[in-house]
Amino acid sequence: xxxxxxxxxxxxxxxxxxxxxxxxxxxxxxxxxxxxxxxxxxxxxxxxxxxxxxxxxxxxxxxxxxxxxxxxxxxxxxxxxxxxxxxxxxxxxxxxxxxxxxxxxxxxxxxxxxxxxxxxxxxxxxxxxxxxx
Ligand SMILES: [Zn+2]
Ligand SMILES: [Zn+2]
Numbered sequence: 001x002x003x004x005x006x007x008x009x010x011x012x013x014x015x016x017x018x019x020x021x022x023x024x025x026x027x028x029x030x031x032x033x034x035x036x037x038x039x040x041x042x043x044x045x046x047x048x049x050x051x052x053x054x055x056x057x058x059x060x061x062x063x064x065x066x067x068x069x070x071x072x073x074x075x076x077x078x079x080x081x082x083x084x085x086x087x088x089x090x091x092x093x094x095x096x097x098x099x100x101x102x103x104x105x106x107x108x109x110x111x112x113x114x115x116x117x118x119x120x121x122x123x124x125x126x127x128x129x130x131x132x133x
Pocket of ligand 2: 047
């Protein structure tokens, strides 16, 4: 395939382009199939007709967590004192802290978490919102 940033040929499995140093699919200036110049906004290459692959590094940062909101809520209500909802959402260290501090700082932690979960502001360990929306 071709680097989408600079248009030079790169290995199909290349993590970074050896010519320009960015991930080959992160660019938007060239077609990954034929290497021709493409419009940065276009989704299909006008030279060869393939769908242009885009890989935005920020996609995962602001998105929605794949953790289930209802599960997180139920775990927090019934097992919140031992931090099970924290383990579930990847906050392993916090889960252990909850156990060691007699139910999350004597029960305060799980209550705050419960409010955060219900209001849709609870985040998993990757910083993505656990939401039912
Ligand atoms: Zn490149
Ligand atoms: Zn093309």
